[in-house]
Amino acid sequence: MPELLARTTSAQLTEWMAYERVTGPLGPERLDALFATLCATVANTARAKGRKAEPKDFMPKWDQGDKGPQDWREMLAAVKAYNRRIGGTDSTTEGGAAGGDA
Template identity: 45%
Template sequence: MNVRELLARTSSHELTEWMAYERVTGPLDMRLRSEISAGIVAATVANSNGAKRKAKVSDFLITWHKRRKTVHEMWQEVMKANTALGGSIKRPE
């Protein structure tokens, strides 16, 4: 069953129940559970070896969902790249 079929068969109420269950028991996806377990081990090792600052589990987790940039932020990057490459802006007369 694909995601579209699953969402078509799952009510909003049931989806909310699953979300609440996951908050209580932890992630349902075993890959994510493994990633968290590895993060715990990595933080423990770093902290036991005299890390300069106390390591947190989150320091060792992969960031899957990065914040999307605003249109203004993207425009600023384009303008910075344009300037770095020696470009100029032509304004209509």
């Protein structure tokens, strides 16, 4: 992963994050659907009488879009938070985007 982050620009990472937010997780096709089905099966084996769990109950909702447009500072904060979670390095200067492209 560190090698990939070293070769990926901030703009590319942002584009992939946006793509993943709309389409779902990157990786093998529809693992979200597979795991939603598995979770529903497990939940149904442990449930009492009542409504049966369905895969849609466990399916992530991609591209919520309910936040409205973000300004660049909110987007930068989100990218920095994601970058920290995956162990990336921060090449920005204090208070703005690298290269002054904010």
